[in-house]
Amino acid sequence: MRLLLASASPARRTILRAAGIEPLVEPSGVDEPALLAAAAAQGPVPAAEQVLLLARAKARDVASRAGVEVLVLGCDSMLELDGDVLGKPDDAADAVRRWHRMRGRRGLLHTGHWLVRPGDRAEVGATSTTAVTFADVTDAEIEAYVATGEPLAVAGAFTIDGLGGPFVSKVEGDPHGVVGLSLPLLRDLLGRLGVAVTDLWTLDRPAVPGAADDRTG
Template identity: 65%
Template sequence: MTTLLLASASPARLTTLRQAGIDPLVQVSGVDEDAALAEATRRWGEPEPADAVLVLAQAKARAVAATDPDADLVLGCDSLLELDGQVHGKPRDAEEAVARWRRMRGRSGQLHTGHWLIDLRDPDQGGTGATLGATSTTVVHFADVSDVEIDAYVATGEPLAVAGAFTVDGRGGAFVTGIEGDHHGVVGLSLPLLRSLLADVDLHVHDLWGTAQTGDATG
């Protein structure tokens, strides 16, 4: 089995992989995201939102790959919400989360998730040495929630821990009325996009399947 190392602290990304039959190693990168974006801006100019998440995903994957991990592949991910041309990561505090939800309600935004894959396999094991990435972009439609609902949601603390101040797989799912694109991209890791990146390094997604617990079918 080919081993994957997830360069992310996100429980949702880890759960997504495990439910898909992939049980990755996990190592948090510790990348200074503001510094990484500032350096990208200095070198290439202000990145578009879809490119900004790719810059951050790449920085995370490279930082972890540089530690010489015991894995065949390293995957870094990062997500940002784009609303009115502005990008939003995790809110700094509850006040910012409330203000953001008051702008988001009844409207639609784009959730961008960057993915960066590094192939660390030896050439005699089929390793390509590739380092490559892509961005998943999904349109999210938000319910016209009330101030009471916003206050109650922010009080749970959930919006403070995620990009865009919402989840679709938690309490925030009640406030998302529709999604155009890959649901898993909103959660934080697009499985179809991962499959595509794996194909670029001559692997299949089933090469990563192990003993992880998959979701049960229900009637």
Template identity: 60%
Template sequence: MPPVSLLLASASPARLATLRAAGVQPAVRVSGVDEEAAVAAATARSGPLEPADVALLLARAKAEDVVAALADVGNVGGGDAAGPDGPDLVLGCDSVLELDGEVHGKPADAAEAADRWRRMRGRAGVLHTGHWLVDLRPPGAGGSAGQVGAAASTTVHFADLGDDEVDAYVATGEPLHVAGAFTIDGLGGPYVTAIEGDPGCVVGVSLPLLRELVGELGLRWHDLRSAPVP
């Protein structure tokens, strides 16, 4: 039988690479969610959100936005994620950094990235990644019509960078494109001294947590793999 097809509702190349390295070959469709507006609306309804809840809220919003877009063109109901029948599962993810009780996503510009690094250096923050998984399989194909989600949290310890190191890293442009203004799998790797928790959460998708969510939908992780592991 063909693997269960997954559509990743994220533009993150790190998330895509992590899934591919684990044997999953998702298609990609980027959501049109306005993150600031989504958080503002949720805060207006329910009051201030915990950082992990912000990540989960945005992950859910992205997944549901893509599901709605697929429904608009009739591209739902199982099959090849890139084909006419649409994907079996849609995965939305979002990451935020918690520092001093504040929530940080991608920096707006280089000045904000440099300021954040001057606050982070020599200290630790918590990276929260929300995961939201939607089952689009029809009931006749074992579909549950369910949605499941959870957030993973990992403590990240940052090196005590000098001002010149901060400026040189920000000048690469990388911090402007990632939550928290750092990576562990790219140019920011030398500036992270330790991690407490799942490193995949920091990259953008926790595979152990995703395996649990897949299980809640009545599937096994190997159902998503495109080929047997040698």
């Protein structure tokens, strides 16, 4: 059994690889704005539900074309600040405005996860929520960070595993969820489908814990 990631996110792929899982990758073709607009037409949709809605749509889209020998995982992330939901910035100016608003503040990073087993159409999902406190960064730091282009490619306009790391003062919850994929939550979802996370390990591992890691002192 292999894990098929319904996302082109390099960060999510890196998280899985570091955990011993070499995923197959097939980005979905879901029209995210249209899907959210349709949901909003029925009434307000909380951020934690929006990311789950998108994760489910992505996983189901890719699963509809996948074989029975895989498990399909869809994910989506958004930052919630003062009740407002923030995905990727529209452009550099938007990213700068967001950082002026975010600095010195605390937000909630929601990441939806949806797992589908095409063989029997079993599916489960849940959302990881982590509190993130941003540093009181200067105007010059904001301009320099946005100029790198990194904030334009990620939900919430920040990272904790890249150039944005120094600008995040505190993380309360699972840091993997902030990067884009919660490993503990993935383990729980797999278990609900009767699959152990160790069954998905594909990378070589040392035969003895610590055998390849000389940090015993």
